[in-house]
Amino acid sequence: MIGPEKNALTPHEVEIDIEVVSAPLEAIAAALGPGGIAGARSAGRWAGLVEEARRLFRRHAAPRGLLAEISTDQFAALYQGDGHNAPETPLGEIFPRAAHLALFAATIGAGVHRALDELFAGHEFPLAILLDAAASEGADRAGEAVARHYREQLEARRIEAGESPGGRDAGVRDAGVRDTVVRDAGVRDAVARGGPGTPVPLACLRYSPGYCGWNISGQRALFAALKPERIGITLRPSMLMEPLKSVSGVVVGGRPEIHRFADRYPFCADCRTHGCRERIRKVLESGSGGRA
Amino acid sequence: MSILEQISAELQRGEEERVGELTRQAIAEGLAPQQILDQGLIGGMNVIGEQFRDHEIFLPDVLLAARAMYAGMDELRPLLIKEGIPTSGKVVIGTVQGDLHDIGKNLVGIMLRGAGFEVIDLGKDVTPDRFVTAAEESGAQVIGMSALLTTTMPVMKQVIGLLEEKGLKGKVRTVIGGAPLSEDFARQIGADAYAFDGANAIDRVKALVG
Ligand code: B1M
Numbered sequence: 161m162i163g164p165e166k167n168a169l170t171p172h173e174v175e176i177d178i179e180v181v182s183a184p185l186e187a188i189a190a191a192l193g194p195g196g197i198a199g200a201r202s203a204g205r206w207a208g209l210v211e212e213a214r215r216l217f218r219r220h221a222a223p224r225g226l227l228a229e230i231s232t233d234q235f236a237a238l239y240q241g242d243g244h245n246a247p248e249t250p251l252g253e254i255f256p257r258a259a260h261l262a263l264f265a266a267t268i269g270a271g272v273h274r275a276l277d278e279l280f281a282g283h284e285f286p287l288a289i290l291l292d293a294a295a296s297e298g299a300d301r302a303g304e305a306v307a308r309h310y311r312e313q314l315e316a317r318r319i320e321a322g323e324s325p326g327g328r329d330a331g332v333r334d335a336g337v338r339d340t341v342v343r344d345a346g347v348r349d350a351v352a353r354g355g356p357g358t359p360v361p362l363a364c365l366r367y368s369p370g371y372c373g374w375n376i377s378g379q380r381a382l383f384a385a386l387k388p389e390r391i392g393i394t395l396r397p398s399m400l401m402e403p404l405k406s407v408s409g410v411v412v413g414g415r416p417e418i419h420r421f422a423d424r425y426p427f428c429a430d431c432r433t434h435g436c437r438e439r440i441r442k443v444l445e446s447g448s449g450g451r452a
Numbered sequence: 453m454s455i456l457e458q459i460s461a462e463l464q465r466g467e468e469e470r471v472g473e474l475t476r477q478a479i480a481e482g483l484a485p486q487q488i489l490d491q492g493l494i495g496g497m498n499v500i501g502e503q504f505r506d507h508e509i510f511l512p513d514v515l516l517a518a519r520a521m522y523a524g525m526d527e528l529r530p531l532l533i534k535e536g537i538p539t540s541g542k543v544v545i546g547t548v549q550g551d552l553h554d555i556g557k558n559l560v561g562i563m564l565r566g567a568g569f570e571v572i573d574l575g576k577d578v579t580p581d582r583f584v585t586a587a588e589e590s591g592a593q594v595i596g597m598s599a600l601l602t603t604t605m606p607v608m609k610q611v612i613g614l615l616e617e618k619g620l621k622g623k624v625r626t627v628i629g630g631a632p633l634s635e636d637f638a639r640q641i642g643a644d645a646y647a648f649d650g651a652n653a654i655d656r657v658k659a660l661v662g
Binding site for chain 1: 510
């Protein structure tokens with residue numbers, strides 16, 4: 161199968177386990193800015209607070225995800241959005257080369273926000289900041305869980321159809337390909353050598369409105385197509401999603417190389433993190449790399 | 453070490469219970485509430501603010517100190533109100549209409565309170581009218597606005613426009629902050645100041661009310 165399916169846009173909810181979106185201590189600590197917790201004078205008192213924040217997160221978070229496949233043509237129209245994208249964007253070049261596209265939205269729900277408001281009102285600032293960090297991280301992990309689910313679906317579908325992963329060498333039966341690129345050096349070598357019967361790696365990466373030249377107003381078209389309201393996410397006129405700890409975008413699946421781009425677009429000059437570099441590195445290595 | 457120095461030191465260590473206890477003790481010993489506030493609580497928070505600005509300490513230390521400061525303030529507040537003791541200044545803060553990103557705004561509020569300002573926090577999704585009305589009603593000298601989305605930044609200009617319309621521009625000063633904002637944007641919309649973080653917001657607000 162080459163190119164995203166024609167019979168696209170049948171959204172389905174993705175189950176997300178709370179443990180999958182519960183960030184580890186280091187990830188929460190990192191959100192506290194330079195120095196994190198380790199650098200702080202009061203470092204010794206924070207391990208307990210982080211544990212408490214993680215406990216509160218598990219109690220109040222209700223992760224939900226939504227996924228809908230979309231064809232290249234449908235996505236091309238959707239990507240136009242309100243016409244405010246940068247003239248040239250990485251995603252604009254990447255999606256036409258994709259083998260699979262799926263719109264997604266994910267949230268960790270409104271419960272955490274109520275807990276946060278209470279903590280701030282009670283002047284429990286340390287816990288409030290930690291819970292907020294856990295929730296931000298959780299929303300991102302929920303997005304990642306949906307992307308991972310899509311990749312697993314694609315891999316399973318190919319095994320069923322007797323195709324090798326990546327779609328290029330259709331018809332080549334290859335059991336055990338669910339994790340082609342991941343950690344399997346033998347497979348990676350085989351991919352590098354190429355040749356018939358080679359398992360073709362499938363790499364899925366998220367791209368979101370508001371990043372890398374995809375104007376945030378693109379949320380309008382995305383919401384019209386995906387309808388994340390069905391998992392409790394609404395869009396405000398300002399393009400902000402409610403609950404706040406939510407993410408949206410498109411999962412792009414294909415050969416890892418399609419995700420490679422140079423950060424030389426005009427808007428890259430304003431980017432403070434250039435996090436795309438790390439994501440591209442990861443996707444080339446392991447087939448998933450977070451959001452761009 | 454005097455009791456005020458002890459309050460300041462314990463606050464800097466983030467020992468909220470000790471700060472509460474010592475503040476009660478200072479009140480019982482008959483020290484003036486203004487003195488406890490200025491030399492004990494705000495004195496301690498000023499040190500924290502400076503150390504944070506100079507990257508000697510990090511956000512976790514500031515948060516524990518701020519919680520300790522509130523423990524002292526809870527003891528002191530009834531007396532401050534009774535004696536009508538003025539604060540360093542009044543600031544109305546909020547996240548602008550359409551935006552719900554409030555963690556940055558909350559941090560700024562914590563830091564400003566720590567520096568002795570009375571902060572009237574309107575929360576998130578605040579309309580221009582609510583900002584201006586709150587400033588008028590409370591007599592605040594500064595409105596602080598936060599936005600994290602490019603789509604909500606224009607609301608800041610509307611607030612400044614409304615201040616102009618009501619003849620309050622210049623009397624009520626404005627400071628803005630949030631990840632997508634810049635000094636340039638502040639100039640473009642006629643805001644009086646831009647602050648990149650909480651410690652910087654203290655400096656900017658002090659300059660505006662000073
Ligand atoms: C009054 O005076 C003052 C003075 C100083 C003031 C002030 C007021 N207000 C703030 N300050 C300053 O002092 C504070 C303390 O130091 C600072 O406050 P901040 O609020 O900036 O800092 C906080 C303490 C920590 N910072 C943050 O919490 C925001 C960090 C970044 C990386 C970020 C995060 C973590 C998240 N996000 Co996202 N997120 C980004 C952010 C990029 C960035 N570098 O800031 C931003 C805001 N997000 C963006 C986007 C696009 C999105 N996000 C989304 C989702 C998320 C997460 C849920 C994963 C997570 C949670 C966000 C949250 N805050 O709850 C989506 C939208 C969510 C929604 N509900 O609609 C989504 C739309 C992506 C998507 N399609 O899924 C971008 C907005 C771009 C735009 N065009 O407007 C963005 C700028 C990233 C980017 N592209 O660089 C200073 O700014």
